[in-house]
Amino acid sequence: EADIYQTPRYLVIGTGKKITLECSQTMGHDKMYWYQQDPGMELHLIHYSYGVNSTEKGDLSSESTVSRIRTEHFPLTLESARPSHTSQYLCASSPLTGSNSPLHFGNGTRLTVT
Amino acid sequence: KNQVEQSPQSLIILEGKNCTLQCNYTVSPFSNLRWYKQDTGRGPVSLTIMTFSENTKSNGRYTATLDADTKQSSLHITASQLSDSASYICVVSAIKNFGNEKLTFGTGTRLTIIP
Numbered sequence: 001e002a003d004i005y006q007t008p009r010y011l012v013i014g015t016g017k018k019i020t021l022e023c024s025q026t027m028g029h030d031k032m033y034w035y036q037q038d039p040g041m042e043l044h045l046i047h048y049s050y051g052v053n054s055t056e057k058g059d060l061s062s063e064s065t066v067s068r069i070r071t072e073h074f075p076l077t078l079e080s081a082r083p084s085h086t087s088q089y090l091c092a093s094s095p096l097t098g099s100n101s102p103l104h105f106g107n108g109t110r111l112t113v114t
Numbered sequence: 115k116n117q118v119e120q121s122p123q124s125l126i127i128l129e130g131k132n133c134t135l136q137c138n139y140t141v142s143p144f145s146n147l148r149w150y151k152q153d154t155g156r157g158p159v160s161l162t163i164m165t166f167s168e169n170t171k172s173n174g175r176y177t178a179t180l181d182a183d184t185k186q187s188s189l190h191i192t193a194s195q196l197s198d199s200a201s202y203i204c205v206v207s208a209i210k211n212f213g214n215e216k217l218t219f220g221t222g223t224r225l226t227i228i229p
Contacts, residue, residue, distance in 0.1 A: 040221065040222075042219040043158075090157050107155070108157055
């Protein structure tokens with residue numbers, strides 16, 4: 001089983017609050033990703049990183065930001081949460097080399113903004 | 115536009131029966147096709163990855179097939195178990211510039227196994 005951890009698992013927060021979703025992996029993977037998933041819908045890439053100090057925006061526009069100061073840590077921050085941010089956020093990682101490497105996913109953070 | 119379409123959207127079968135899930139894609143240039151299993155409230159877990167040259171790959175009771183000419187894949191589950199109840203997601207990878215890959219996800223097939 002993949003060693004990638006997300007906290008918190010569930011978060012209910014009021015509009016306007018700042019939140020940080022944590023993601024850590026112990027596999028030494030260089031590539032890390034954040035996906036957003038709504039019920040019954042496909043995963044959408046919102047951020048990715050190919051290594052320390054490397055971050056890029058994904059296909060889905062997001063008001064969130066990410067940082068990659070350490071290989072194992074890839075937190076996602078929302079400066080001012082809104083109800084439209086309510087969703088499931090999935091973090092994933094994979095090795096840098098080999099396009100045929102599977103993504104290892106965490107169990108997600110389900111965010112509800114009231 | 116690159117797309118991945120899965121069918122059926124949902125499926126209910128009796129425990130012990132076999133089933134086949136379908137995935138059609140228009141993604142190019144094709145690199146590989148992946149099947150993931152996602153239990154409710156959990157992250158997806160990789161089942162198989164197939165490249166252009168592979169047309170069948172098994173992982174226990176799961177067997178994936180790939181026809182790169184018709185751009186179709188299937189996931190066959192043999193002798194289903196209650197623990198197979200999950201969403202099964204088809205993901206197609208395309209190689210972009212500088213060797214980076216872009217993944218396109220299907221919306222999944224929701225499989226329910228009943229005793």
